[in-house]
Every structure is written in C-alpha cells, then in structure tokens.
Amino acid sequence: MKQINISDLAKALNVAKSTVSKALRDSHNISTKTKDRVKAMAMEMDYQPNPHASSLKNHKSNTIALIVPDTTNHFFSTAIKAVQLVGYERGYHVLAYSTLDDAEKEKSIFSLLKNGRVDGVIMSTVNDAGHIDHIKEFAGKGYPVIFFDRVCEDFDGVKIITNDLEIASDATEFLINKGCKRVAFLSVLKDFSIGNNRLKGYMNALEKNKIPLDESLILNGSMDYENNHKLIREMLTGTNPPDGVLAPVEKMAITCYFVCKELKINIPKQLKVVSYSNLEYASLLSPGLTTITQPAFEMGTIAATMMFNSFEKKKYRLKNETIVIPSVFTERDSTVEI
Amino acid sequence: MKQINISDLAKALNVAKSTVSKALRDSHNISTKTKDRVKAMAMEMDYQPNPHASSLKNHKSNTIALIVPDTTNHFFSTAIKAVQLVGYERGYHVLAYSTLDDAEKEKSIFSLLKNGRVDGVIMSTVNDAGHIDHIKEFAGKGYPVIFFDRVCEDFDGVKIITNDLEIASDATEFLINKGCKRVAFLSVLKDFSIGNNRLKGYMNALEKNKIPLDESLILNGSMDYENNHKLIREMLTGTNPPDGVLAPVEKMAITCYFVCKELKINIPKQLKVVSYSNLEYASLLSPGLTTITQPAFEMGTIAATMMFNSFEKKKYRLKNETIVIPSVFTERDSTVEI
DNA sequence: CTGAAAGCGCTAACAG
DNA sequence: CTGTTAGCGCTTTCAG
Secondary structure, eight states: OOOOOHHHHHHHHTSOHHHHHHHHTTOTTSOHHHHHHHHHHHHHTTOOOOHHHHHHHHTOOSEEEEEESOTTSHHHHHHHHHHHHHHHHHTOEEEEEEOTTOHHHHHHHHHHHTTTTOSOEEEOOOSOTTOOHHHHHHHHTTOOEEEESSOOTTOOSEEEEEOHHHHHHHHHHHHHHTTOSSEEEEESOTTSHHHHHHHHHHHHHHHHTTOOOOGGGEEEOOSOHHHHHHHHHHHHHSSSOOSEEEESSHHHHHHHHHHHHHHTOOTTTTOEEEEEOOOTTGGGBSSOOEEEEOOHHHHHHHHHHHHHHHHHOGGGOOOSEEEEEOOEEEOOGGGOOO | OOOOOHHHHHHHHTSOHHHHHHHHTTOTTSOHHHHHHHHHHHHHTTOOOOHHHHHHHHTOOSEEEEEESOTTSHHHHHHHHHHHHHHHHHTOEEEEEEOTTOHHHHHHHHHHHTTTTOSOEEEOOOSOTTOOHHHHHHHHTTOOEEEESSOOTTOOSEEEEEOHHHHHHHHHHHHHHTTOSSEEEEESOTTSHHHHHHHHHHHHHHHHTTOOOOGGGEEEOOSOHHHHHHHHHHHHHSSSOOSEEEESSHHHHHHHHHHHHHHTOOTTTTOEEEEEOOOTTGGGBSSOOEEEEOOHHHHHHHHHHHHHHHHHOGGGOOOSEEEEEOOEEEOOGGGOOO
16 A cells, blocks of 8 residues: 655655655746656656645645535436536546435535535535525635535525526416416425526416416425325316426426326327426437426536636636526427327 | 634643544543543534545545446446445545546546545446556555446456346347347447346347347447447348347437337337336336346445445455346336237 | 654745 | 755654
C-alpha cells in the first residue's frame, strides 16, 4: 500500500521537495530544465499527489457533492452523467448521494459535508420545501450551492429550472385543442415549487380557455404507488371522468396507463395523456406517450460549469439567479385525435 | 469559510486537543465525564472533523469509487443506488464515475485514484477486456477491486455476476418451446465475458435441442445504434428470417421493436422477443416485453457490503471468488403463442 | 486519566 | 532559481 510521495521524488532527484512541488505545479521560478527533470521522474515513478494532503493544505478538495432524491430516476441519472462529464474534464470529482426523498437524510448528508469534504453542492432537494436551514447554514459557511429542478424558492443562489409553468399551460391547452373537455391533473408533489408551477400552468390554461376549475379533476397523489393507483381508478370510474390527463410526473402517467389497461379504457380515444417524462422509450409505450421532457443533461452541464467557473474565476462568482432551460414537447399517439 | 476544528474545541474546553480527539473516538482511557463534556461541546459547536486531515493521517479515506460505463443505464443507476445506500449506512462516501465505454478514460480515472483518494473500487469495466493492466496495478498496491456485471475474467478477485449462461440457455429453450424454429441472437458485446456467456447459453440450448447453429442468426451489433438498426433490418428482411430473438442487451431489443414497427412485423405473432433488461416499464411496451432482469440492486448491495466488511474485519478479506446472483425471468406478451 | 509533541504529504512564505 | 521551514487538522505514541 506504500504510495510514492513527493519526498521520494525529491530524494531520487537530489533536490528539495519544495522544488519538486513547484516544478510540478509549473511555478515560474523553477528553471525549465529542472521542471523537465522533475516531470520526467514523476512520470517514471508513476507519481500521483496525495489528494488529502493537498486538500488539507489548500482548503480545497476539488470535489463536489451531487445530491439527488433517487439516482434510478432517468432525469437524475442523466443529470449525474452530465455533472460527471464536466467534472472529469475540469479535474473535479463528484461524490454522489441519494436522499430517497427523506428530508432527515438530506440533512444528515449535509452535516457530513460541512467540514471541507467538498467545495460545493449541486442538488435537487427532497420533497419537503419547508426545512432548509441545514442548506442555508452550509451555504452560509461560504460553500456554493446550486439547485436544479427541485429548487428551494426561499434560497438566495443559483436555481436552474425549466419553463414548467409555461409548458404545463401549453400542454393543457394542447389537450383542450385536441377536444378534451375535462382535463385532469395528477398531482403528486403538492406542496412543492415544481408541482405548484405545473399546477399553476394547468390552471392558467383553463382560465385562458374559460374553463371553470373543477377541483375533483385535481388528484392529490403521493409517493405511495398503491394509493395513487386507487385514486386514479376512482377518478376514472367516477360519474364524471376526465377525457384528458396531464401528469406532472412520469410515474403518475405510467400508473394511469396501468389503470386504463385494467379498466379497458382506450388511450387516446377515451383519454388523452400528456406527461412530464425522461423515459427513454416513451415512443415504445402502448400507445406512445406524448411527453414534456426536461433538459436533464443541459441542466446538469450548466450547474456543473457554473460551479467550477465560480471556483476558478472571481468574475463568475455565483449570484442570486434563476436560469430557465426550456423543456421539449413531443407529441405521440397518446394524444392523437381519433 | 472558517471551520471549527479540534483546537477550537480543546480551547473552549480547556483541555489538550489530543484529549478531545481521544474522547471523540471513545478511547477507553478518557474518563466518562470528559468524554461527555467533549461530546456535548462538539455538538454545541457543531463540530465535524476535517476528513482530509483524518484521511491523511490514517491513510484511509472512507470513500470508495464506483466506476460504471454509463449512469443513465437503469441497471447501473440501480447498482449505484444500492452502493450509496450501504455506504451511507456504514459511513462511507462514494465517488461516482462514468467511463462511457471509453477504455482510455477508465484508465485515466484509475490514475486519479491511485494515491489514496479512495480505499477501494467497485466497478463494471468497459467493453475492452484486453487491457486491464491499470486495474491490476491498482489492485497490486493493495486496493481492493470488486467487479460486478462486466467483469474481467483474468483478474484475481471478487466478481459478482449473474447466472448469464444458464438463463440465456433457459430463455432460448423457452422460445424453442414456444414454437420458434429460428431463434436469433442479437449480440453486441461480442468479445466480452457477459456477451460470451449469453451467447454460450444460447448455443447450449440449441445443441441440447438438436438445432444446428446457423451463423447468419447471430448478429454482430456494436455501440452504433444506426448500424444495429440496419443489421437487424437486413436480418428480418432476409430470405430466411428468424421467428424468435434473444437480445443480450436491452438496447438491441428496443431497436428490434423499432425495426418491427417499421416493417410491420407483428410481435409476438411473427417474431417472439426476449431481452435482458432492467427497463422499469417493460410491461408497458407494445407488446409487453418478456425480460431477463439482472439483480442490479442485489449486486450493488453485495459488492458494497463485501468491500466495507473487508475494510473493517480481517476475516472478511476478499479472495478470488465469483458470486452468482440469479436473474429473474418475466414472461410477457412479446413471447405469447398466438 | 491527560498533555505534549511528532508526523501524515503537501504548499507557500521566506531565506539564501 | 533552489532550499528550509512552518503548518493545514488530525491521530498517536510517549511522558507525566
């Protein structure tokens, strides 16, 4: 397990270790000749600096934390990939955490990070907007925090979101224009900014089209799949079922598909469905699902780029700023007129 | 950015920092009283040890690297989640990397890890079995490496795989029993152990059922989607097309679905399809896809558990061992007899 | 039971 | 241009 360190290098070269250190970091007051000698030897001896020593000395870990609710969600896994890629290119490492939508866990992850383990955090917070003291405290120590997708409204900093409200409105209007008289909204993140914006968009579209809001068409789903199933089933078998559905979350649309299969409700004939989704194979569902796709990769790329820029250049210091990246609407068979 | 450190604590308590250190680590030669005092103060001052200092001192980072080809693949993202969960429970952090199937990148990631950044590596290697000197060298320094799924055959260590050969054989036989006379194999990882085992299983089943191997039914796919599409199309429009297909990789099955849609080939009537897959919504494809699901979560959990055990207890030292976790076969409409 | 001191590997200030 | 030295925050002998 013996690693080769800077002293070994220095000894081998018969110079001081500070010289080695400087040479390796291209200090301008080391002669080109020694630099070359040092670098050659470093190569030969397969030297890699000990990251803990540098981090300790420099108060800089060159790693960031990426905290998401669930890595298995395609939206998040895509964002993770993006962050990893730019991290790799720019010489940063990424510690990845899943909160599993557990606010307590999110909190405890933060406490693990708060003594220099990372230089900053990119995160999508858990579904519990109220309690962000741990995040504020962390940011208060000078660590940058960038939110994406699931942001905390009352946090001063960078928030990267998508045009949720507008596109939810557009999608609702799209359904209305396809002839839907009763468009339902399958809420699941009730008290959350994203859910709220999507719900707002939905309501805006109704208003714009002079359709009175029917509370019974807004389903209050949860993280409990079985319960959602039951609720959707009740809605679809009720006296006045919807003929269109906007799902702010992929899972709800999938659940809706399941229920329709059970009830032999034909999509899109009896019910048209639009869903927010990052499902890779939406077109292969039966029927192909009309989707609003959030720009996960772009969001991740921008978040990472902004963070690393802020580390490296003063002029990129992060400010209180909300960046909107448009989602992509893709029409498929689940909303076709028959 | 000023963090509170052990000296601050010591000062506040009027004791030596060594006492604080020992108290916090529950050394038995510190009085219960001081321990309590120290711990209370640590709590009050919200002290978190600096991980770099401990790592430097102890030559132990309490973090592992998790290297996979692509985090967006559902199999890998599930494994990542499993590793994260176990890591969190046991006090380890996980640095996550995607190689994007680039062997050079995998190599360079290893060079970043080789001076104590991590205590071990859990990985699924890129599709390039030949060159693993970097891994051997890394392991040679005493770092444990655990492979899962995409393992290196000629590496002495823990390999966690699934019962690929058997289940590929079973699946092929399943197709034969469903009446398929010509079962194709949509290879994509030709020179890789996994692909090989799946292919072997396929061939075993043919042999067992006294069906001569027809080389034209083994497609040599690549990572190039367009090309695979072309190859599958050619196969299905050829003079003697298959009536069953075993896809060793989800992507090939999906591509096959696309081609069938284009060619208006009815699945399962004209072509039955079985695929290895960790697609969450396989049952919602059109038609529902019969799958072999690899136990991603279990594999990740076991890999992580073994690794952490090996750190903590001598008796769990890793040895040259291959662990097989069975995959799950789920029959759906894509293989139904009509 | 508690404290002083050395040292993990690196960097940076300061001397030469 | 190169070397000496102190110190990042922690752990761990070793003395008291």
